[in-house]
Amino acid sequence: MTEVATGRVRTGDGRWHEADQVFICAGQDFETLYPLVFAESGITRCKLQMMRTAAQPARLGASLCAGLTLTHYKAFEKLPGLPALRKRFEAEMPEYLRWGIHVLVSQNQIGEVTLGDTHEYGLHHDPFERAELNDLVIKYLETFCRLPKPQITETWHGIYPKMTNGKNWFHHEPEPGVTILNGLGGAGMTLSFGLAENVVKSF
Numbered sequence: 045m046t047e048v049a050t051g052r053v054r055t056g057d058g059r060w061h062e063a064d065q066v067f068i069c070a071g072q073d074f075e076t077l078y079p080l081v082f083a084e085s086g087i088t089r090c091k092l093q094m095m096r097t098a099a100q101p102a103r104l105g106a107s108l109c110a111g112l113t114l115t116h117y118k119a120f121e122k123l124p125g126l127p128a129l130r131k132r133f134e135a136e137m138p139e140y141l142r143w144g145i146h147v148l149v150s151q152n153q154i155g156e157v158t159l160g161d162t163h164e165y166g167l168h169h170d171p172f173e174r175a176e177l178n179d180l181v182i183k184y185l186e187t188f189c190r191l192p193k194p195q196i197t198e199t200w201h202g203i204y205p206k207m208t209n210g211k212n213w214f215h216h217e218p219e220p221g222v223t224i225l226n227g228l229g230g231a232g233m234t235l236s237f238g239l240a241e242n243v244v245k246s247f
């Protein structure tokens with residue numbers, strides 16, 4: 045959609061359509077619909093570099109991660125050993141903390157392995173990827189996983205909107221009958237379906 049007003053939305057072909065309720069879940073692009081709301085939302089953008097290998101000759105069997113992941117997700121913040129682990133990473137691997145690098149390894153149905161990721165924060169990002177960050181990901185991967193076919197065949201980056209004010213998401217009604225739901229950050233694939241159900245139920 046290119047424009048929204050109470051009770052109606054306009055689509056790319058220029059036509060207006062009626063709607064009792066409008067939900068805007070447009071990820072980082074909601075700025076184009078409500079630029080001022082976006083500017084005041086407390087959202088920034090996170091750029092993540094990702095890689096994929098050639099198909100492996102065998103199944104990995106499980107998704108893998110290692111110690112750096114414990115310092116990345118809030119869900120682990122109450123682990124008693126975490127402060128000591130973080131201190132060690134600060135001393136031995138500061139560049140990993142600086143670029144928000146932790147490594148998740150998962151295999152798809154045709155045997156390729158997806159690897160990521162890095163985290164850079166800011167409203168505007170360079171379209172180029174930093175080769176040295178991908179090298180850091182590979183170097184850390186090699187400390188806990190050796191793939192039979194480690195060749196990287198694809199690299200790309202994704203961007204998600206992320207709250208900077210400590211909230212877990214952005215929920216706002218800019219005008220009657222219009223709801224913006226956004227900013228779920230790096231947990232959006234996990235949380236979105238439950239959140240969507242709760243929000244829709246409340247109408």
Ligand SMILES: Cc1cc2nc3c(=O)[nH]c(=O)nc-3n(C[C@H](O)[C@H](O)[C@H](O)COP(=O)(O)OP(=O)(O)OC[C@H]3O[C@@H](n4cnc5c(N)ncnc54)[C@H](O)[C@@H]3O)c2cc1C
Binds near residue numbers: 204
């Ligand atoms: C590289 C990467 C790794 C991630 N890893 C994880 C993970 O391991 N676990 C996890 O839980 N989450 C992860 N996430 C985060 C997760 O993908 C997002 O939080 C989630 O996709 C947000 O869902 P959404 O529906 O709000 O927005 P999106 O998935 O961004 O969907 C928004 C959709 O709206 C469309 N759109 C935009 N503007 C308009 C418009 N004007 N009109 C119509 N449509 C529009 C877009 O094309 C898009 O399809 C990751 C994200 C990235 C980029």
